[in-house]
Amino acid sequence: MKSDETESQHGVRTAAEVRAAVPYGLRVGAAVFGRLLIVAGGLALIGYVAVKLATVLVPVAVALLLAALLAPTVSWLARKKVPRGVATAVVLIGGLAVVGGVVTFVVITVTAGMPELIDQILRTVDELRTWLRTGPLHVSQGQIDGMLNQLTTTLSENQSAIASGALSTAVTVGELVTEFLLMVFCLIFFLAQGGRIWSFTIRAVPVRVRHRVDLAGHAGFSTLAGYIRGTAAVAVVDAIGVGVGLLIVGVPLAAPLAALVFVGAFVPVVGSVVAGAVAVLVALVTGGVLPAIIVLAIVIGVMQLESHVLQPFLLGRVVRLHPLAVVLALATGLVTAGIVGALLAVPLLAVLSSALRNFAAPPQADAATTATDGPSAGPEDSSGRQTSA
Numbered sequence: 001m002k003s004d005e006t007e008s009q010h011g012v013r014t015a016a017e018v019r020a021a022v023p024y025g026l027r028v029g030a031a032v033f034g035r036l037l038i039v040a041g042g043l044a045l046i047g048y049v050a051v052k053l054a055t056v057l058v059p060v061a062v063a064l065l066l067a068a069l070l071a072p073t074v075s076w077l078a079r080k081k082v083p084r085g086v087a088t089a090v091v092l093i094g095g096l097a098v099v100g101g102v103v104t105f106v107v108i109t110v111t112a113g114m115p116e117l118i119d120q121i122l123r124t125v126d127e128l129r130t131w132l133r134t135g136p137l138h139v140s141q142g143q144i145d146g147m148l149n150q151l152t153t154t155l156s157e158n159q160s161a162i163a164s165g166a167l168s169t170a171v172t173v174g175e176l177v178t179e180f181l182l183m184v185f186c187l188i189f190f191l192a193q194g195g196r197i198w199s200f201t202i203r204a205v206p207v208r209v210r211h212r213v214d215l216a217g218h219a220g221f222s223t224l225a226g227y228i229r230g231t232a233a234v235a236v237v238d239a240i241g242v243g244v245g246l247l248i249v250g251v252p253l254a255a256p257l258a259a260l261v262f263v264g265a266f267v268p269v270v271g272s273v274v275a276g277a278v279a280v281l282v283a284l285v286t287g288g289v290l291p292a293i294i295v296l297a298i299v300i301g302v303m304q305l306e307s308h309v310l311q312p313f314l315l316g317r318v319v320r321l322h323p324l325a326v327v328l329a330l331a332t333g334l335v336t337a338g339i340v341g342a343l344l345a346v347p348l349l350a351v352l353s354s355a356l357r358n359f360a361a362p363p364q365a366d367a368a369t370t371a372t373d374g375p376s377a378g379p380e381d382s383s384g385r386q387t388s389a
Helices: 002-021 024-052 054-079 084-134 141-157 159-204 207-249 254-264 270-287 289-314 323-360 363-372
Strands: none
Touching: 024 054, 024 323, 054 084, 054 159, 054 207, 054 323, 084 159, 084 254, 159 207, 207 254, 207 270, 207 289, 207 323, 254 270, 270 289, 270 323
């Protein structure tokens, strides 16, 4: 027995000596980077699964965004004694009618203005050709014809690639229709039975933390609702400002360009810049340098109004994110998932930030933290009351 104790003590001393032989900084670094590798591996696995299931996850995410936008209206109708299923149907049909009307108006405007736009583009091309011959470049007619022939040859040599691209576009359209139907199906149930779905989901959480998870979920949904409503309001103001400016200047296709500005406002930082650049380019091609400068001034003015007045007032209290975090999230979403990733990155970051703040807050601060993040707009049950675990 005494021999065993001696061997055990000797083993402990040996382990301590081995531990002491490794520098303290190296031990800390190994512990930290080992944990970082585990976290990075987990994130990589989540990203891999998300990419593989993108055709399912993206419609569900878009349905959540739309549910955050439409849920207050459904809840208001439910409080007015309208059955929640009927309220959901009314809101969805009304939303589809509005979207369909806007799309129809844009399509009719594009169809009506396209001949004039083509004529102006042709005149601009003729003016450019004349400037190339008579301007400081002194390009000969033979060189211009050679460039046009080269362009024609390139197009004819790549007909198969263009055809395959058209085929892939048709396949993409089919996928988009399927994803749209899935999104509408999920949206119906999110609006009609969101509370029941949430209550069922958090049953998988251990009982001792279920209440905290419930608070975090409601806070995250409240932040998402505030973000979507604020961004929609900013997008409407941007579209009206740019659209009125384009009408005053006389730029054709003002309505489609305003619709493009509206959609672009939902992609922070990049969307407004790209939409404004398209408007300036159309003004340059169809009207010349002076209209393009005026449109550029209008776009810059609207963007300044958005960044210094609208966003701080409408989004500053709801979405408490550092600008660097927004830019990094936007860049990450754009690189990993393209336009869809850029659209979803910032609201996802806002929801996670709000949910983690509420989950990690001390128990006595739950009520204060939830009040800071705004009124709970989380999932509700079929009677319109907010649910909890």
